[in-house]
Amino acid sequence: MYKQRKAPRVLQSVFASFADLYLYKLSRLIYDARVARWTLFCQLVNWFMFYCITRTLVNSLETVLTVVGLFYWSSFASSSKKHPSGSRKLALFIASLACAIRPTSAITWLYVGFVDLWQERNRLKLIFLEVIPIGLSVLGLTSILDWWMYRSMVFVPLNFLKFNFFSAGGDYYGTHPWHWYFSQGYSVMLFTFLPFSLIGIFRSKDWRFSGLIAWVLGVYSILGHKEFRFVLPVLPLSLMFSGYSLAELSDSDSKRKNTKASSRRPSRAQVAILFLVATNVPMALYMSLVHQRGSEDAIYYLSKQASDGKVKSVLFLMPCHSTPYYSSLHSNLPMRILDCSPSDNKGYVDESDRFMSNPVGFVSTMLENSSLPSHLVMFESEEKHLRELLVSHSYKEVKRFFHAHFKVDRDLQASVVIYSSTIPT
Structure with a gap:
């Protein structure tokens, strides 16, 4: 059971290591090994990258494919003989794969393609002999896979675009103001790396990649529904600019090393390292190991109980998708x-909103009109209203897990509570 739970995350961790490797290679290709080493430091220390890149989210895999694809695309654009001419075809294949698993990845690759298209001599050859054949091949393969899994012809990319772009279906799950990515979202992701990234952008004068970041943030800002993970694919590029800034800072320290005054105190690069580590590592550990862990602890508990035959059915009385589901229960x-x-x-x-607005009334109706599950799962904020009702229906609390120290979107969800039926089955 333990291996079943951990295997997907281990696999995503392997994928994440490729993102680290290819970001290093990309920054070395564009700049040099010195910048590449600092970029790798930024990638490994940034709290949000640590928190998100190893999670089994499609955005995490999209980020890996984006970094790898950008390396091979940039390799072709480079005049160096070390990189094979076929790297652009490989980049196009990776880009197509990224768009297949996450159609909004096209936002990134449209920018990359159009920027280089103006410099391409054989534009028609690129479009008709490389882009279209490779894109259609990947689209065809994924369509066959979807047909095999759904047992009917389902064009997933079109459904994705219809729901998220043409009908603004994502707005149903909440909206943010247009400037959210610039004023809050992306700034929080970069955290204390933000000033270093901005300095790196202006010092490097690499407007191609900084323009890509601005383009992606700008396009996503048009959509009402916004999430941190949506712009994860361009976070490594911002960290690359942080690496450039730190590399320049380190070089500046080396030039001043001969003076006695500078040798008696830490260099500016050392202070920057200490500052970044001290601000990001605790944040990464807290968000990854402590914050909102109750939902996972609860499902792991139910998984163990289910494997022992002690769980017959489960009803989650909480906002939808608050916990893992069958992928973690394995029963x-x-x-x-x-x-x-x-x-x-x-x-x-919907049911979720009706429950949150009137927990007692909603659950009373549900318990009267449906068969009683063996276990109920809920947040403490709702459990305190439902306690008497649940006891009257022969339920008792069997486990309580810590969840969070502070509220995020709703009232404080301090813990996750599991109730079990005392009626013999």
Whole structure:
């Protein structure tokens, strides 16, 4: 059971290591080995990269493919003989794969393609003999895979675009102001690397990659629904600029090394390292190991109980998708989450919102009109309202897991509580 839980994360960690490797290679290709070493330092220390890149999210894999693809694309653009001419075809294949698993990755690759298209002599050859054949090949393979899995013809990229772009379906899950990525989201992701990234952008004068960052943030800002993970693919590029800034700082320190005054105190690069490590490492560890861990602890507990035959069915009385699901339970038993599917009907209130607005009334109706599950899972903020009702229906608390020290989107969800039915089954 332990191996089943950890295997997907170990696999994503392997993928993440390729992002580290190819970001190093990309920065060495564009600048030099000195900048590459500092870039790798930034990549490994940044709190959000540590927190997100190893998670089994499609955005994490998209980030890996973006970094690898940019390296091979830049390799072709480089005049160096060390890089084979076929690297552009490989880059196009990787870009197509990234767009297949996450269609919004096209935002990145449209920019990269159009910037280089103006400098390309054989534009028609590039478009008709490389871009279109490779793109259609990957699209065809993924369509066959979707047909095999869904047992019907489903064009996933089109459905994705229809829901997220043409109908703004993502807005159903919340919206942010247009400037959120610039004023809050991306700044939080960079955290204390932000000033170093800005300095690196202006000092390097590499407007191609800085323009890519601005383009991606700008396009995503048009959409109402915004999340940190959506812009994860360009975070490594910002960290590369941080690496450039730190490399220049280190070089400046080396030139001043001969003076006695400078030898008695830490160099500016050493102070910067200490500052970045001291601000990012605790944040990375807290967010990865402590914050909002209750939902995972709860599902792991249920997984163990289910493997011992002590769980017959589970009802999650919490906002939808608050916990892992079958991918972490690894048992074939009935489970139910509160529905939060988008609807075209104006004024429609889904189950999740109805529960949050009136927990007691919602659960009373549910328990009267459906079979009782063996286990209930909920946050403490709702459990305190439901305690008497659950006891009256022969439920008792069996486990409580710490979840968070502070609230994020809703009331403080300090812990996750599991109730079990005392009625013999």
